[in-house]
Amino acid sequence: MNKFLTIALMSFSAATWAQTNELVVSAFGGAYTNAIKAHIAEFERANDVRVKFVPGSGADALAKAKAKQVDVVHADVGWANRGEAQGVFEELEPAKIPNLATTFARARFSKYGVITNFGQYGIAYNPKLLKAAPTSWQDLLNPAFKGHVTTAGFDFANVELLVLFAKQNGGGEDNLEPGFKVMEKLGQNVSVFYSQHPQLLDLFRSEDVWLARWLRGRVDWANKEGGVDLKFVVPKEGAIGLASTVHVVKGTKNKALAMAFVNYLLSKNSQTQYAVALGYTPARADLDPKTLGENVPYGEVVVNSLLISDWKKLAPNMDQIKETWEKRVVH
CATH class of the missing domain: 3.40.190.10 (Periplasmic binding protein-like II)
Known part of the structure; x- marks a missing residue:
């Protein structure tokens, strides 16, 4: 009886693991993705998900989004506006992304995306x-x-x-x-x-x-x-100004997880990592500047002074x- 119970439990465990959700994220490659990956296990454990990163930017990232090959897209402001105009992104849901409220006003790109760092x-x-x-x-x-x-x-x-x-x-x-x-x-x-x-x-x-x-x-x-x-x-x-935006792909089957991922990117831990690893100014407005590194400019004055066109x-x-x-x- 114990033998059969053990086999059943093993089978159940394997099936559960196989059913773990996967969230596919298009992100700028190299150091940018590595900075997110450094602590992504925290998000994966909390949401029972495996995050798969695929390199992508500009036209390539939008093409992947249109083909529903990814759930989340990182972009620069030019391609972010193109994606919005083409109806590629879901509206962000503030109730599911409470960290939106912690960002600088200039980081709230639009109802379809948020700037994660400058x-x-x-x-x-x-x-x-x-x-x-x-x-x-x-x-x-x-x-x-x-x-x-x-x-x-x-x-x-x-x-x-x-x-x-x-x-x-x-x-x-x-x-x-x-x-x-x-x-x-x-x-x-x-x-x-x-x-x-x-x-x-x-x-x-x-x-x-x-x-x-x-x-x-x-x-x-x-x-x-x-x-x-x-x-x-x-x-x-x-x-x-270099402004990196993040968006949830319209029609994704993992919409709730994608919203949770955007919220994670705006968390204190993730925002600090952008600064420490990349030297970027975080979008979150309530961080302790001492945790960001001496060479990272920070604050609303810094963010608002950046030259970003229409x-x-x-x-x-x-x-x-x-x-x-x-x-x-x-x-």
């Missing part, structure tokens, strides 16, 4: 090669630095820079032409547009690059990796903006 794009530079620290985004255009300046290829942060230059010259989100005229000058100073963070680190190590548009957290990472001693400055016009105007025109960028800025 990054600062500024100017990274090698103090050994520059006589004076850069003070403005205009310094990237200085002819004295020709061939030793870089920025990433076409990405949302370059669109933010494009908008900034447009606004400085009488334009804006609705009129980018003045910005493109300035960006053409920037393109003439760039010998290579970097695509990966390790690539830019190597360019700084070889001293081919003297200054670049880069993330504050990545400058800290580069210095820890070794071979460089870079400095980071927020230009007088302000830091370009992406509801920009997102529908991204294909055209990219085409113009490739023709006029990249040489």
Whole structure:
């Protein structure tokens, strides 16, 4: 009798394990996903779920969402607006995501998504090669630095820079032409547009690059990796904001779990991990700054100072903006 009972219990246990829910999350790869994974077991135990991360960003992430291949999507503000316009996301339910109430007002992206963390794009530079620290985004255009300046290829942060230059010259989100005229000058100073963070680190190590548009957290990472001693400055016009959003995919069969996962991302533990691991400013407004690390800017003043454009105007025109960028800025 005991033998049969043991076998039955083993079978029941195996069946229960096999029925454990799986939540599929599309997230930015590498360090970003690793920062979430570091303590994801806490969420998995509490919700009897296994979280499966799949790399995805931009068009790829939205394609996975439309095909119902994922339950949760991370995005930047440009693709977040595209997803909303295309009806890809569920409305967030505040009753199921009580941590929404703990976030900075600017983090409440829309009823379809929330910003989980903010990054600062500024100017990274090698103090050994520059006589004076850069003070403005205009310094990237200085002819004295020709061939030793870089920025990433076409990405949302370059669109933010494009908008900034447009606004400085009488334009804006609705009129980018003045910005493109300035960006053409920037393109003439760039010998290579970097695509990966390790690539830019190597360019700084070889001293081919003297200054670049880069993330504050990545400058800290580069210095820890070794071979460089870079400095980071927020230009007088302000830091370009990197805002990472999270969304529940419309029609997911795991809607309740997906809402719970969003709530977890806004928990104190998860928010602190973003800061410690990535150098990003948390979206949660009630954290102790002492727990975030000395190089992590924090607070409502920091969040509200970030340069973030009106992406509801920009997102529908991204294909055209990219085409113009490739023709006029990249040489």
